[in-house]
Every structure is written in C-alpha cells, then in structure tokens.
Amino acid sequence: LGGGAYGDMKVCPLGHYCSRSRGTLRALCQQGFYCAIQESEPHSCPGGYRAKTDEETSGMLRTDLSIACEVCAAGKFNNNNTKSSCDDCDAGYICFKGSNSATPNNKTNGIICPAGSFCPGGAVKATPCPEGTFTSSEGEKSLSACRECPSGRFNTDTGKSGCSECPVGTRSESGAKECTCIGRNRVFLAVESKCVCEPGFESIGEGQEDVGS
Numbered sequence: 001l002g003g004g005a006y007g008d009m010k011v012c013p014l015g016h017y018c019s020r021s022r023g024t025l026r027a028l029c030q031q032g033f034y035c036a037i038q039e040s041e042p043h044s045c046p047g048g049y050r051a052k053t054d055e056e057t058s059g060m061l062r063t064d065l066s067i068a069c070e071v072c073a074a075g076k077f078n079n080n081n082t083k084s085s086c087d088d089c090d091a092g093y094i095c096f097k098g099s100n101s102a103t104p105n106n107k108t109n110g111i112i113c114p115a116g117s118f119c120p121g122g123a124v125k126a127t128p129c130p131e132g133t134f135t136s137s138e139g140e141k142s143l144s145a146c147r148e149c150p151s152g153r154f155n156t157d158t159g160k161s162g163c164s165e166c167p168v169g170t171r172s173e174s175g176a177k178e179c180t181c182i183g184r185n186r187v188f189l190a191v192e193s194k195c196v197c198e199p200g201f202e203s204i205g206e207g208q209e210d211v212g213s
Helices: none
Strands: 016-019 022-030 047-050 069-071 093-095 110-112 185-191 194-197
Touching: none
Parallel strands: none
Antiparallel strands: 016 022, 047 069, 093 110, 185 194
16 A cells, blocks of 8 residues: 555555555454455455464464464354354254354255264264164254164164065064064074075975974
8 A cells, every 4th residue: 555644654564454444544453354465454264264362363463364263173163253163063964174054954064964863963973873773854963863663674784764674484573673583493684684594404484493404
C-alpha cells in the first residue's frame, strides 16, 4: 500500500491487514484468522479447522494457515472459525479428518454409519454388530440397535445387515451364530450352509441319524 493515509508504510506487514473499508490502518490478525503480506482483509480458518489460541501462537504472527489454524482430527468437526476446539461428531456418523459437519454424508467430510454396524459419538470407524445379530438400518448409534437373528436364521459373521436362513435339516434359536443339524453325528458348515457327516460316518438320509462306517 502507498503513502497518504497510511503514512510512509509501503506494504501492509506480515501478520496484519490494512483495510480502508474497515477504517483500519493496520490491525493484527487475531484468533481464527491469518494474514500474509499486503493483505487488505484477513483470511479466516476454514471449516474443519480449529483456531489456535494466543497461548499456542505466543511469539508468532499469524501469517499462514499452519500457524493460525489446526485441522480437526477424525471423529471431530468444527464450523466456527474462531473456536479453539473441535467437537465430537454426532452418533450415527463417521467424520473424516477436517470435517466441518457433525452429521456428514457426502464422502468428503464423512459418511453415515453403514448398515450392519453402529457408531457412537466421535467414532472414527464403524463398530460391527456381533455374530448372531444384525441391523438393516444406516445411522445406528449404539449396540442396542443390533437385533438378534430370529429363530430359523443365523449369522456367523459380524457387521451384517441381515441373517441367513437355516437350510432344510437344520434349526436354530434366536440369536444363533450357526444352525444346528437335525440328527446326530452331523456338523454344520456355515460357509456352505449345509450339514455333513462327522468323520467316520455316512449319511442315511436327510434329517436322520447317521451311522458309523
């Protein structure tokens, strides 16, 4: 900036802004803002960042983003440029690093908690529902959202949005991790969802006891 109203000052110095529109000849960049050289207006900390305090920047001028602001960690958010802390994101959501929303769902700031899992407040990743349970809804907040598989169905994996039906010749109670074969000397293979004879036995028909070889 030239002389005149600004005296002999040639440029607005680092860490300051000089604005005729604000009636300010020279002002120091305060918390939540930063100023490079020759700035007529201060730059604010962007969304997803917190403002560093005067104590944190003691002895330094706020000349750039890295000095004045700090990005929010995963699981946190901030949308107030002068606030010195980031808050936990809402339960039911996963906030990515630098989120500016407590309820993100745009794959940039974060996502809604996926089906088959739950996300408490401040979660950085989804917690899968345990074996034998499921949830088909997105955005669940706690373990209580995970429901037991109904009788006749099972779930041998975690993080599922539904339960598999037990095949013919098997049964299950609610909350089952696997099906129970009808008849003795048979074992259930969850991956293939079927019953086979135990070693040393051969089948004598579906739903009947197997006999030794």
